Amino acid sequence: MNHQQIIEYVNAHPSGKVKLAIADIDGVLRGKYISKQKFMSVIEGELGFCDVVFGWDMADVCYDNTNFTGWHSGYPDAKAKLDLSTFRKIPWENDVPFFLGEFIEDAAEVCPRTLLKKIIQDAENDGFKPFFSQEFEWFNFEETPATIHQKGFQNLTPLTPGMFGYSLLRSSLRNDFMTNLFEQLTKFDIPVEGLHTETGPGVYEAAIAYSDILQAADRAILFKTSVKEIASKLGIMATFMAKINENLPGCSGHVHQSLWDTELKKNLFYDEKSTTHISKLMESYMAGQLFCLPYILPMIAPTINSYKRLVEGAWAPTTLTWGVDNRTVALRALPLGKKSCRLETRVVGSDTNPYLALAACLAAGLYGIRKNLKLTQPATVGNGYRDISNGILPRNLDEATKAMQNSDVAKELFGEKFVEHFTQTRDWEWRQHAKAVTDWELKRYFEIV
Incomplete structure (x- = not known):
């Protein structure tokens, strides 16, 4: 209209x-x-x-x-x-x-959507049109806000039992929910390309259609709230926590991205003449992300819980690695064709603020292009968890926040006032966690010490 x-x-x-x-x-x-x-x-x-x-x-x-x-x-x-x-x-x-x-x-200096628009303008000034999308995994429970509080967030009833990824049976079990999601999200201008069960009790995964980056971020942030609202009308609670249980897989919010020319005619990440079909521009973009990841991590892993997902063998990366169609590395290059060639940043969790996650990925990639960084480290083949030759990600929110807080790179990318405010909020989050007495502590120490 x-x-x-x-x-x-x-x-x-x-x-x-x-x-x-x-x-x-x-x-x-x-x-x-x-x-x-x-x-x-x-x-x-x-x-x-x-x-x-x-x-x-x-x-x-x-x-x-x-x-x-x-x-x-x-x-x-x-x-x-x-x-x-x-x-x-x-x-x-x-x-x-x-x-x-x-x-x-x-207030624009600390506003997530305004920050993303600033990074987009930087990209366009450099002659690039960014196209992005974010995909989400999340858990669903047959609960209400009242029942989860009554149960103390323990022994919740998952929407479907067992580990059954890509299951036609499980998607039929609550087909009313899956149908409502697909149809109503599309009507709400959040076009879903794919929707299926993921491994884990009551876990769904959705891929949102690729688009202009600002539209992609708008769709992603609306997706999370919309899923919760649609679920609630069916007596279901959806959660986008990165890690709901130590014995179950985490939930990702992978970001797919590519840069196009200003006429939207050419995917600048694709090089037909290269043996890998990865362009030099895409290599510099990836080099920028690998270099910046330790300094921007709180923007793509923003909560205490985020770091429970970033552990070995849990389908989330822990090392500063890249590879071609490799799901164990931080950056998964997908040079599949002229239109579909893209980068998937796999560090990002489902608990992220999409405006900040997409802004972080784009800004870090542009940094690599502007600095003409070379992708000197070879692609990881096989198990990325074992490839620590280029370093590992910060292990918790406190470590990651300090790295960002003290980083001139982060301030160059996002501005001093944003970095100051954002890292202050992450420091607060860490301190709230640090003073809490957890169930783990009670079970471990109550009787014994």
């Missing part, structure tokens, strides 16, 4: 309201309903949105260590703007009109 058609649709919708959302630093969509009259008053300008969304964590506990906002600032409204190009109709809410927004002016 064009601008005028959107206005007409909002005016004509019987609900008299609009739903809007903005992503916080953790990738949680914070939003509200506004009247159509209020919407008409802000579409050409701006609206106020409390900057506490950058002053508290995902549990709404206020940070004690951030400079951007806090008790010292009084948590004022920050200026935000709706992006009319994100207009959608929510099919499971009577086609209520929906829009994404972003922060502008001072």
Whole structure:
């Protein structure tokens, strides 16, 4: 729809309201309903949105260590703007009109969507059009918010039992859920290319259609919330935790990416004359990611739980490696053809903020191109967990946050104010974990010590 058609649709919708959302630093969509009259008053300008969304964590506990906002600032409204190009109709809410927004002016420096747009502009200034997509794995349970709290998050009932990846039987068992996901997500402009069960009880995996990178990030962040909302209507709870159980596989949020020319006629990652079909540009892009990964890791592994997934033999990488169609390495090169040649960054978990994950991957790749980095390390053949010749990833959020906090590379890529604020939030996350007494500690020490 064009601008005028959107206005007409909002005016004509019987609900008299609009739903809007903005992503916080953790990738949680914070939003509200506004009247159509209020919407008409802000579409050409701006609206106020409390900057506490950058002053508290995902549990709404206020940070004690951030400079951007806090008790010292009084948590004022920050200026935000709706992006009319994100207009959608929510099919499971009577086609209520929906829009994404972003922060502008001072708050733009810490806004995830605005940061991604800045990195995209950098790419376009260099003559590249980035095309990306993110795929997700996630667990589903026959639970409600009430029952999981009553059970203390223990002994939850998975949607389907057992380990059965790519199972036609298991997808038939709750076909109402799978059908609703496929059909309603597509109607909500989140086109799903593939949807199947993954190994693990109640685990699904979905691949979202490849697109312009900003659209890809919008689709990815909406995908996670949409899945949760669709699931809840069927008595199901979906979780995108990176690791739900130490004995089960983790959940990925792999990022697929390629760079095209400005006319969108040529995939610049593909070289027909090369024996590998990988272009020198793609090699530099990969070299940039391998170099930057230790300094950007909190953006693609943002939680305490993220690092429980990044362990040997759990389908997630632990080493700074690359390979051709190798699922044990950090970067999986897929030089499959002129249109499909791409890079898959496998470090990324399902718990990420898509705006930050995609921004990190793109910025690191562009760094390699700008610095003319050479891909000197050979492709890993076989088990990437055993190839530690080029280093390993930081082992926990504290280690990763310190590496980013002290990195001139991260500040060059994302700006000092973003790096300051983001690493402060990750430091807070680590400290909340460090003071908690866990079930593991109780089981290990309660009786014995």
